[in-house]
Structures are given as structure tokens and as C-alpha cells.
Amino acid sequence: QKEVEQNSGPLSVPEGAIASLNCTYSDRGSQSFFWYRQYSGKSPELIMFIYSNGDKEDGRFTAQLNKASQYVSLLIRDSQPSDSATYLCAVTEGYQKVTFGTGTKLQVIP
Amino acid sequence: GAVVSQHPSWVICKSGTSVKIECRSLDFQATTMFWYRQFPKQSLMLMATSNEGSKATYEQGVEKDKFLINHASLTLSTLTVTSAHPEDSSFYICSARDYATTSGGGNEQFFGPGTRLTVL
Numbered sequence: 183q184k185e186v187e188q189n190s191g192p193l194s195v196p197e198g199a200i201a202s203l204n205c206t207y208s209d210r211g212s213q214s215f216f217w218y219r220q221y222s223g224k225s226p227e228l229i230m231f232i233y234s235n236g237d238k239e240d241g242r243f244t245a246q247l248n249k250a251s252q253y254v255s256l257l258i259r260d261s262q263p264s265d266s267a268t269y270l271c272a273v274t275e276g277y278q279k280v281t282f283g284t285g286t287k288l289q290v291i292p
Numbered sequence: 293g294a295v296v297s298q299h300p301s302w303v304i305c306k307s308g309t310s311v312k313i314e315c316r317s318l319d320f321q322a323t324t325m326f327w328y329r330q331f332p333k334q335s336l337m338l339m340a341t342s343n344e345g346s347k348a349t350y351e352q353g354v355e356k357d358k359f360l361i362n363h364a365s366l367t368l369s370t371l372t373v374t375s376a377h378p379e380d381s382s383f384y385i386c387s388a389r390d391y392a393t394t395s396g397g398g399n400e401q402f403f404g405p406g407t408r409l410t411v412l
Binding site: 218225226231272279282283284285 | 336383400404406
């Protein structure tokens with residue numbers, strides 16, 4: 183069974199710091215990796231995707247992928263209180279259904 | 293782009309009634325849509341995969357006769373909760389894939405805003 187593991191948190195970081203969110207996956211055939219943000223009571227919104235080893239940067243967000251170690255991470259620079267949310271890692275192989283992790287709750291302390 | 297809408301955003305109904313939730317892709321065609329359920333403080337749980345023009349594929353433990361899914365067009369999928377009971381109260385979220393985009397290989401899912409169902 184394909185699994186995606188995340189630490190549930192909460193992960194607390196002070197405003198302005200770097201938040202580091204990690205995710206591991208079990209299926210070596212996974213090809214596409216996504217990070218979603220979900221505010222309480224709202225549906226998930228796509229932040230970033232990555233499918234090549236290495237780093238991908240988009241504004242304050244950097245996704246990192248290491249297929250050999252089967253982990254993907256999300257770095258949030260200059261964290262803001264508005265970044266406080268649950269971050270979901272999602273993994274898929276080809277056009278198969280996406281497997282979501284249980285999410286990490288991030289709290290940015292002003 | 294890649295906007296998904298859901299209707300209604302919330303619904304309260306009496307036990308035993310049926311509730312229909314619509315999911316629409318507004319600016320793209322979605323051959324595949326997904327239905328999730330999320331209970332408070334829990335993660336997303338995939339209920340079924342809906343393919344346009346064919347029967348939905350349900351996840352293990354999801355009753356296909358209770359949760360009826362119809363995907364009659366490339367922009368609309370509906371979920372009907374039949375004979376709803378209080379334990380069906382949850383946050384129902386649909387998502388859709390935009391295979392036309394090449395940015396994420398066409399695999400990224402875009403979520404609707406969700407429908408909060410309360411069964412009294």
C-alpha cells in the first residue's frame with residue numbers, strides 16, 4: 183500500500199524564520215510531488231509541485247526532492263502568521279490517483 | 293486558470309433525505325474528478341474517482357449505492373448522498389485534473405471550495 187508520511191506537528195516557528203516541512207513516501211515509482219496548503223475549514227490549495235530531483239523555488243517557497251531517499255520537503259522563508267495552516271504532501275505515479283499525507287500543522291508565532 | 297466550483301457550499305438536511313453536491317471545472321475540461329471527505333481534524337479521505345462517461349471507481353469501504361456519483365460531462369460531476377444520516381455529516385471536497393496543462397505533467401489536482409454537510 184502506498185504511503186505518504188508527515189509529522190502532524192504542530193510545528194511552531196517565529197515570524198520571519200524558515201519553516202521546514204518534511205514528507206516521506208513509500209512508492210519508488212512515484213513521479214510527481216505536490217504541496218498543498220489547507221486553512222482550517224477550507225479546501226486545499228496547490229502551492230507547488232516538483233518532479234525532478236533537486237530544488238524548485240517559487241517566491242518564499244522552495245520544494246526539495248530526493249528520490250533516492252524518498253523524501254520531499256517544503257521550505258518557507260520569512261514565515262508570516264498568514265502561513266499558519268496545515269500543509270499536505272501529495273504523491274502520484276503517472277496518472278494514478280494521488281496519495282495524500284495526513285498533513286503538518288504549521289504555526290507561525292508573531 | 294484551473295478553477296473548480298462546488299455547490300452548495302453548505303447544506304443542512306434531515307436524516308433520511310438525499311443531498312446532491314455539484315462540482316464544476318470552470319475554465320478547463322476535466323476527464324477525471326475526485327471526491328473526498330474530511331472529518332474535523334482529520335486528513336482527506338478519497339471516496340471515489342469519477343471519470344467522464346463511465347462508472348466511478350470507489351475506494352474500499354465506500355458504499356457506492358449510498359454515494360452516487362455521476363460525471364455526465366467534461367465539466368460537471370455530482371455526488372448524491374442518499375438517505376443521509378448524522379454520521380454522514382462531513383466536509384465533502386471535489387477536485388479535478390487539468391490534463392491540458394503541462395506545468396505539473398497534468399497530475400496536479402485543483403480543489404473546489406468544499407461542501408459542508410450537516411445531517412440532523
